[in-house]
Amino acid sequence: MPELLTLEQALSGEELLVYSRNLATPNTYLHDLLFPAHETSELNVDVIREGSRLPVMAQIAELGTQVEYGSREGMTGQRIEIPKIQRGRAMDEKLVRLLIQGQLHNNEVAEIRRTQLNDADYAVDAIKARKEWIAMQAVSTGKVAYTEGRVQLTVDFGYGNDQKPVLSGTDLWSDTANSNPIDDIQTWVGTMQDKGINLTRALASRQVISYLLQNTNVRKQYFGDPSGTANPPQLNKAQLDSLFASLGLPKIVQYDTQARVENKALSNGKLSFSTIRMAPQNRFVMLPDSALGHYLWAESTEEMLSDIQAEKTDSNGIFVFRKINEHPIRIETIGVNFAFPSFGFNDSVVSATVI
Numbered sequence: 001m002p003e004l005l006t007l008e009q010a011l012s013g014e015e016l017l018v019y020s021r022n023l024a025t026p027n028t029y030l031h032d033l034l035f036p037a038h039e040t041s042e043l044n045v046d047v048i049r050e051g052s053r054l055p056v057m058a059q060i061a062e063l064g065t066q067v068e069y070g071s072r073e074g075m076t077g078q079r080i081e082i083p084k085i086q087r088g089r090a091m092d093e094k095l096v097r098l099l100i101q102g103q104l105h106n107n108e109v110a111e112i113r114r115t116q117l118n119d120a121d122y123a124v125d126a127i128k129a130r131k132e133w134i135a136m137q138a139v140s141t142g143k144v145a146y147t148e149g150r151v152q153l154t155v156d157f158g159y160g161n162d163q164k165p166v167l168s169g170t171d172l173w174s175d176t177a178n179s180n181p182i183d184d185i186q187t188w189v190g191t192m193q194d195k196g197i198n199l200t201r202a203l204a205s206r207q208v209i210s211y212l213l214q215n216t217n218v219r220k221q222y223f224g225d226p227s228g229t230a231n232p233p234q235l236n237k238a239q240l241d242s243l244f245a246s247l248g249l250p251k252i253v254q255y256d257t258q259a260r261v262e263n264k265a266l267s268n269g270k271l272s273f274s275t276i277r278m279a280p281q282n283r284f285v286m287l288p289d290s291a292l293g294h295y296l297w298a299e300s301t302e303e304m305l306s307d308i309q310a311e312k313t314d315s316n317g318i319f320v321f322r323k324i325n326e327h328p329i330r331i332e333t334i335g336v337n338f339a340f341p342s343f344g345f346n347d348s349v350v351s352a353t354v355i
Contacts, residue, residue: 010112013308013322018333020120021321025128028204028257031135031295034287035341037315038294040082045296045342047155055196064268069123078155080340082115082298088323088334089119096329116333120320123335127318129259130296133278134342136257139292140203140279140351144148157346166353173284173354174267181354182221188286188350197348199286202250207281208355209254212240221247250286255279286350293346297339 001052025032057061059068098108137144142159165188167188170178189199204212212218213235222243223232235243241251279285297317306321317339323332 004005005207010109011116013306015210016116016120016322016333017320018310019117019316020124023124025123026257029128029132030255030257031128031132031341032316034139034292035135035295035343036291037317037339038296038342039315039317040296040298043082043298043338044079045082047080047157047342047343047346055153063088080155082296082338082340083153084300084336084338085127086334086336087130088332089122091115091119091333093329096331116331119333120335123333126193127335127337131316131337131339132257133259133276135295136255136278138341138343138346139287139349140283142283142346142349142351154347155340157343159346159349159351163347163350164352165350173208173211173215177209177216179215180217181212181215182218182247182249184352184354185284185286186247188352189249192286192348192350195347196277197288199250199348199350200289201286201287203255203285204252204283205279205281206254206256208284209237209240209252211355212252213237218243256281259301282353282355284352286352286353288345289346290345292349293342293344295339295341297337300336300338302334302336 061067076354091112092115095112098112134144134146138155138157138175142157142164144153144157146154148162165184165291167173167179167184169175171180171184173179173181178290192199216231218240219232219235220230222239223230225232242251244250255278258275259278263272263274266272295316299317300319302321303319306319308321316337318335318337320333320335324330325332
C-alpha cells in the first residue's frame with residue numbers, strides 16, 4: 001500500500017518507539033521510586049507478604065556439634081495475572097486523506113509527524129498515570145480495586161489492623177483544637193518499631209498538612225507553653241519539618257497528584273472527564289526508607305509480534321506502535337504495557353485515616 005510507505009517516510013515505527021521510550025515520567029509520580037521496574041517472563045505473579053523484618057538469632061554451640069538449620073518462613077499472598085494497561089488515539093481523517101493522496105508538502109509531513117508524536121505522548125502519559133494510580137492505591141489503601149465494563153480487578157495486599165488505624169471524634173486531625181497528631185504518630189511509629197520496621201517517610205495531602213500546621217498541640221510542642229495557656233502562631237512547613245525531625249518522626253512529603261478519566265457518556269453532547277486523586281485525601285501514609293517491592297512488567301504480545309528492532313532505552317515495558325484500519329479508515333497510535341506491583345514490604349506501611 002503506497003500510503004504505508006508515505007507514512008513511514010513521515011515517521012518510522014522505530015522512531016516512534018524510540019521517542020516514546022525516552023519520554024520522562026512526571027516528577028510528581030512516585031511509582032518508580034516506591035516500586036522500581038523489574039522485568040519478568042511470567043504473566044502470573046505472586047503478591048508476596050514476607051515475615052517479620054527482625055533477624056533470627058543463631059545458636060551458641062560447642063565445638064564439634066552439628067549446625068542447627070532454620071525453617072524457611074512461609075510467604076502468603078494472592079497470585080494474580082499481570083493486567084494489560086492500554087490506551088490509544090486515532091489520527092484525524094483529514095490527515096489520513098493527505099496520506100492516501102500521496103505527494104505531501106513539507107508542512108503536511110511535519111503536521112503528520114507532530115500528530116503521531118503527540119499521540120505517543122498521550123498514550124504513554126495515560127499508561128503511566130494508570131500505573132501511578134495502581135501503585136498509590138496499593139500503598140495508601142492496601143488494595144487495588146478496579147471495575148470498568150467487563151473488567152474487574154481486585155487485589156488485597158493484606159494490611160493488618162495496626163496498619164490502617166481510623167481516627168474518630170475529637171481525635172480527627174480536622175479538630176485542630178483537641179486532636180494530638182504527634183501522640184498518634186508516635187504510637188503508630190512505636191508499634192512498627194517493635195516489629196523491626198522504621199517508618200521514616202510520610203505522604204499526606206495538602207489538606208492534612210494544613211491541619212497539622214494549624215493544630216494547637218503541635219504548635220505548642222514547637223513554641224512551648226510555659227504558662228499553660230499559650231496560643232502560639234500557626235506553623236509553617238519548615239517549622240513542622242524541624243519539629244518532626246527533632247522528635248524522630250517521619251519526614252512529610254505533600255502528595256496531591258491527580259489525573260482524569262474519560263467518561264463514557266457525553267455531557268451536553270460533548271466529551272466529559274472526571275478528576276481522580278491517585279491516593280485518598282484523608283490518609284497519613286507512613287513508609288520505610290527502602291523500596292516497597294517491584295513494578296513487574298512483561299514484554300507485550302504486540303512487541304513480540306512486531307518486526308521493529310528499536311533500542312530499548314526504558315525499563316518499564318511500555319510499547320508504542322501504529323496500526324492502520326481500513327474500515328473505518330483511521331491510523332491509530334497505541335500504547336500497551338503488562339505491569340503490576342509486587343508488594344513484598346506490604347507489612348511495613350501504616351495508612352491512617354486522619355480526617
